[in-house]
Amino acid sequence: MAAPGPLVLIIEDEPHMRRFLRATLRGNAFQVVEAASAREGLAQAAGRNPEVILLDLGLPDRDGREVTRELRTTTRAPIIILSARGQEHEKVALLDLGADDYLTKPFGAAELLARIRVALRHAGSPAEGMEEPVYLAGEVRVDARRRQVFREADEVHLTPTEYKLLAILIRHAGRVITHRQLLQEVWGANYVAQTHYLRVYMAQLRHKLERDPTRPRLLLTEPGIGYRLREEERG
Amino acid sequence: MTLSTVSAAPPPLPAPPAEPTPLRREYASSIGIVALCTAFCFALRPRLKTADVAMVLLLGVVAVAARYRRGPALLASALSIAVFDFVFVPPYYTFSVHDTAYFLTFGVMLAVALVMSGLTARIREQREEARERERRTAALYAMERELSEAVGREALVAIAERHLGRAAGGIATLLLEGDADPATWPTTGVFDSPEVRVAATWARERGIPAGWSTTSGAGAEAIAVPLRAAALPMGLAVIQPADPDRRLSDAERETVFALADLGAAALERRLLAERSEEARGAIEAERLRTALLSSLSHDLRTPLGTIEGAASSLLEEPGALGADTRGELLQSILEESRRMTRLITNLLDMIRVETGALAVRKEWQPLEEALGVALLRLEERLRAHPVQAKLPSDLPLVPIDELLIEQVFINLLENAAKYTPAGTPITIAAWPENGAVVVEVADRGPGVPPGEEEAVFGRFYRTSSAASADAGAGSGLGLTICRGIISAHAGRIWIERRPGGGAAVRFTLPLTGPPMDAMPAEPLEA
Numbered sequence: 001m002a003a004p005g006p007l008v009l010i011i012e013d014e015p016h017m018r019r020f021l022r023a024t025l026r027g028n029a030f031q032v033v034e035a036a037s038a039r040e041g042l043a044q045a046a047g048r049n050p051e052v053i054l055l056d057l058g059l060p061d062r063d064g065r066e067v068t069r070e071l072r073t074t075t076r077a078p079i080i081i082l083s084a085r086g087q088e089h090e091k092v093a094l095l096d097l098g099a100d101d102y103l104t105k106p107f108g109a110a111e112l113l114a115r116i117r118v119a120l121r122h123a124g125s126p127a128e129g130m131e132e133p134v135y136l137a138g139e140v141r142v143d144a145r146r147r148q149v150f151r152e153a154d155e156v157h158l159t160p161t162e163y164k165l166l167a168i169l170i171r172h173a174g175r176v177i178t179h180r181q182l183l184q185e186v187w188g189a190n191y192v193a194q195t196h197y198l199r200v201y202m203a204q205l206r207h208k209l210e211r212d213p214t215r216p217r218l219l220l221t222e223p224g225i226g227y228r229l230r231e232e233e234r235g
Numbered sequence: 236m237t238l239s240t241v242s243a244a245p246p247p248l249p250a251p252p253a254e255p256t257p258l259r260r261e262y263a264s265s266i267g268i269v270a271l272c273t274a275f276c277f278a279l280r281p282r283l284k285t286a287d288v289a290m291v292l293l294l295g296v297v298a299v300a301a302r303y304r305r306g307p308a309l310l311a312s313a314l315s316i317a318v319f320d321f322v323f324v325p326p327y328y329t330f331s332v333h334d335t336a337y338f339l340t341f342g343v344m345l346a347v348a349l350v351m352s353g354l355t356a357r358i359r360e361q362r363e364e365a366r367e368r369e370r371r372t373a374a375l376y377a378m379e380r381e382l383s384e385a386v387g388r389e390a391l392v393a394i395a396e397r398h399l400g401r402a403a404g405g406i407a408t409l410l411l412e413g414d415a416d417p418a419t420w421p422t423t424g425v426f427d428s429p430e431v432r433v434a435a436t437w438a439r440e441r442g443i444p445a446g447w448s449t450t451s452g453a454g455a456e457a458i459a460v461p462l463r464a465a466a467l468p469m470g471l472a473v474i475q476p477a478d479p480d481r482r483l484s485d486a487e488r489e490t491v492f493a494l495a496d497l498g499a500a501a502l503e504r505r506l507l508a509e510r511s512e513e514a515r516g517a518i519e520a521e522r523l524r525t526a527l528l529s530s531l532s533h534d535l536r537t538p539l540g541t542i543e544g545a546a547s548s549l550l551e552e553p554g555a556l557g558a559d560t561r562g563e564l565l566q567s568i569l570e571e572s573r574r575m576t577r578l579i580t581n582l583l584d585m586i587r588v589e590t591g592a593l594a595v596r597k598e599w600q601p602l603e604e605a606l607g608v609a610l611l612r613l614e615e616r617l618r619a620h621p622v623q624a625k626l627p628s629d630l631p632l633v634p635i636d637e638l639l640i641e642q643v644f645i646n647l648l649e650n651a652a653k654y655t656p657a658g659t660p661i662t663i664a665a666w667p668e669n670g671a672v673v674v675e676v677a678d679r680g681p682g683v684p685p686g687e688e689e690a691v692f693g694r695f696y697r698t699s700s701a702a703s704a705d706a707g708a709g710s711g712l713g714l715t716i717c718r719g720i721i722s723a724h725a726g727r728i729w730i731e732r733r734p735g736g737g738a739a740v741r742f743t744l745p746l747t748g749p750p751m752d753a754m755p756a757e758p759l760e761a
Contacts, residue, residue: 085580088638106576159757187755196599196632197754203601207628214607214624221608224638 005029006120009050011041011067012082013059017105021054024109030116038062046074051123052116055099057083057090064094072098078119088224095178095225102176102225118174118231135170137218137229140209142170149209156208161186165201166209169219174231176222202227258306265299265307269314276323288323289340296344300351308355312348316341367486371493374402378494382501391505395472395498403448403458403483403491405476410435411502412462412470425475430455439471444492447476448483458483460495464503472498520589526695534578538571545571581712584642585694588719595639595723599632599751602665602672602744608637609644617648619657620678626665633672634748639720646713647676647740655680655737670746671726677739682732691730692718717742 008030012018015036022032033048035041038059045053053071057064064081071079078100083091091102100122101115135142141150147163149156158166168185169177183192191197202221206213220228272295276288283291292315300308320330324337332338378398385391392409399407410420425431434446438459446455456479462469472495476483483491545564548556556564587593603626610617610624644663651661659679665672683691690696695711714730721728721742728742 086583106572161757194752194754196751199598199600199604200632200754203603206603214603214626215610216607220611221604221637223605223608223641 004031006051007031007033007048008116009033009035009041009044009048009053009077011035011038011044011053011059012056013037014056017056017082021112024112025116028113038067042067042070042074045071045077049075050077052119053077053079055079055081057081057087057094064090065097068094068097068099076123078123080115080119092178092180092225095176096180100175114174122172122175135173137170137173137231139211140218142166151209158205158208162201162205162208165198166205169227169229173229176226176228178226180226182226258304261303261307262310265303265311266314268295268299269311269318271295272315273318273322280323285323289319289344292319293344293347296348297351300348301355303352303355305349305352305356308348308352309345312345316344319344364486367484367490371486371490374398374490375493375497378497382497385501388502388505391498391501395494395501399460399472399474399491399494399498402487402494403474403476404478404481405457405474407472407474409462409498410471410473412468425457425473428456431457431459431473431475435459435471435473439468442468444488447474447479448488458491460492462495462499462502464496464499467503467506469499469502469506531582535575538575538578541571542568542575581646581716584716585712585719588716588723593639593719593723595636597634597636597724597748599634599748600637602626602630602633602635602640602674605635605637605641606644606663608641609648613645613648613652616652617661620652620655621658621660622648622663623660624663626663630665630672631667631746632751633744633746635724635744636720639723640744643717643720643742644676646717650713650740651676651678651680651738654678659737667746668743671743672746673741673743675739675741677733677737679733679735679737682736682738683730685732688730692728714740 005028008025010018010021010025010032012021012034013036018034018036022034025032033044033050035044038061041053041055041059044050053075055064055067055071059067068079079094079098081091081094081099081102082105083102084105095102100119103112103115133143133145135144139152142148143150144167149158149163149166164186165182168182179195179198180192183194183198186201187194187197202219203213206216206219210216210218218230220230222228269292272292276283276291280288296308296311296315299311317330319340320332320337321328324332324334326333378394381394381398382391385394388411392411396407396409408421408425420426420432420435426435430452431446434452434455434457437443437445437451438461442461442463443451444458444460445451446458447453448458457473457475460472460474462472474491545568549561549564606624606626610622648661648663655661655678662677663675664677665674667673692714694715696714714728717740718728721744725745725747726743728740731739731741733739
């Protein structure tokens with residue numbers, strides 16, 4: 001038998017959703033442990049030491065924010081929120097509290113697996129910083145040592161703020177980052193409400209890096225939440 | 236409903252109406268005039284006959300009676316008689332009169348004073364009345380004008396309180412009628428007084444004014460005036476005078492009552508309008524419910540039927556199905572689920588739009604972003620159409636809720652994809668115009684049937700040329716939702732026939748929103 005895959009904790013009260021998640025994950029060589037309530041989930045998180053946690057936003061017994069906060073006291077495992085459409089506000093709150101990513105129901109198996117893989121990869125390299133001196137994404141190449149950015153063969157000149165923004169997105173490649181997190185890192189804590197700064201700079205980056213800025217391939221918008229740098233699927 | 240009070244800032248007290256000259260001054264003047272006449276006669280005494288003296292003194296009496304009230308007139312008359320008798324009628328410097336004919340002169344003087352002062356009083360009263368009528372008309376007119384411009388019950392109440400307070404020379408508080416009892420009245424200020432509470436209760440129960448300046452409960456330090464309207468009692472106005480010792484004149488009281496009636500009528504109109512609005516809303520809601528139910532039962536059952544059928548085939552006859560068939564069945568389950576998701580999303584959006592539960596969180600942002608999200612999400616469904624989306628690079632930021640405007644783009648692009656033949660282009664354009672950004676989503680399809688430009692925004696509208704169910708017939712809600720969202724952004728949305736064929740949906744996004752901080756300067760290059 002092959003080595004057992006990473007352990008995923010599913011905290012979800014809806015049995016059919018759990019069945020879908022369990023079947024998909026087991027079929028892709030993950031180990032699964034399930035919890036039908038926040039209380040049970042918190043206990044499993046502490047006792048079983050999962051590598052990824054899927055947390056449903058809308059458990060009957062506890063508020064999502066409380067659960068996230070409490071999970072973060074016992075585990076550093078990435079938390080992926082499972083939510084319905086229209087819960088953007090709540091999702092942002094949980095992401096700002098330490099959750100790592102989210103999936104909006106209904107979602108497909110491919111999306112689920114991609115999110116889990118990204119989360120696992122980031123958890124595996126805890127040193128926050130550019131993973132590689134040269135980052136490649138589609139047509140864009142970023143040389144971190146020289147602070148140079150290329151689109152295909154041409155060097156693209158970025159302003160210091162644009163570069164800073166891009167560097168943060170690369171560091172979180174594949175994962176969502178909220179407006180607040182980006183504003184805080186680039187402009188500082190006093191500017192977390194000035195989302196238009198961020199949007200204007202993202203638009204500038206897109207115009208410099210995307211082939212068609214109205215159909216971004218790399219710098220994706222997560223409406224109502226933040227941004228995500230699309231990562232090439234590897235392996 | 237409860238009896239509610241809406242307190243307004245006390246209005247500045249107007250200058251009291253011009254008081255007639257104080258009585259004391261009138262008496263003094265009348266003495267002065269008599270003294271003047273006496274002095275005049277005394278000075279010219281050698282040349283005047285006694286009858287002339289009487290005439291001069293009479294003139295003084297007339298002058299006093301014509302200008303002053305009865306008291307000073309009588310005083311002038313008495314003084315004149317006394318002076319005449321004492322100084323000018325022999326024997327001089329005694330009050331005895333030898334010639335009884337002089338009694339006639341005295342009588343005439345007295346009678347003239349009485350008659351004249353009576354006339355004067357009547358003229359003055361009439362003048363006062365006319366003035367008060369004028370004031371009342373002006374007050375009514377001013378209040379009516381303000382009431383007609385007021386929005387909302389609070390504004391009506393504030394206006395009525397201000398005008399009533401001014402008319403009565405005090406501070407007015409309106410107690411609006413519910414079916415509540417005096418137990419819910421305020422207990423502070425003037426309502427602390429038991430007399431006022433009794434007067435107010437009396438006024439409310441009998442529908443007649445009570446308290447200060449009335450015949451019932453005049454001891455109270457405020458007047459309670461019922462707000463009488465045509466059909467419904469509207470409550471009470473309680474007015475606390477600035478000077479409780481002064482009483483309102485009949486005319487002033489009438490003015491206050493007239494203003495109270497005017498306020499009551501305005502409140503009643505408002506209440507009736509609210510009720511009919513509620514009734515209309517209830518009918519609308521009922522109609523929406525019916526439409527939603529029929530939509531739910533048909534549009535949701537169809538895909539569910541497919542899903543259930545396909546799934547049961549897969550479960551029950553796994554051996555009999557070839558790999559191709561299995562794939563097809565699975566594909567239809569997936570597609571029909573997605574169709575249901577879209578439909579439910581639309582229905583939920585519709586309900587949010589229709590019930591006013593649409594929370595708009597506006598943020599300044601480039602329009603490109605919301606459009607980009609919509610284009611990405613619809614990539615699959617737009618594959619059959621070349622989509623041209625080029626926004627000018629100098630388009631200003633727009634204050635929008637990105638999730639909602641993204642939904643507008645999705646609905647418009649979906650419609651364009653659904654109702655136009657494959658291969659026809661879809662163009663998206665935007666430009667600034669008159670303090671707004673105008674956005675256009677245009678296609679080269681059959682266009683909107685003439686005369687239906689408004690109807691397409693109605694609920695559950697389906698054009699006769701709608702593609703078959705094969706293309707995934709719409710819910711008929713897309714444009715209705717768009718209109719709801721654009722209205723919530725204070726914009727307009729409409730559809731036009733394009734020159735050269737096709738439809739163009741345009742909407743405006745006004746550039747008014749929360750203030751936007753200027754961006755900090757770019758740091759110097761590291």
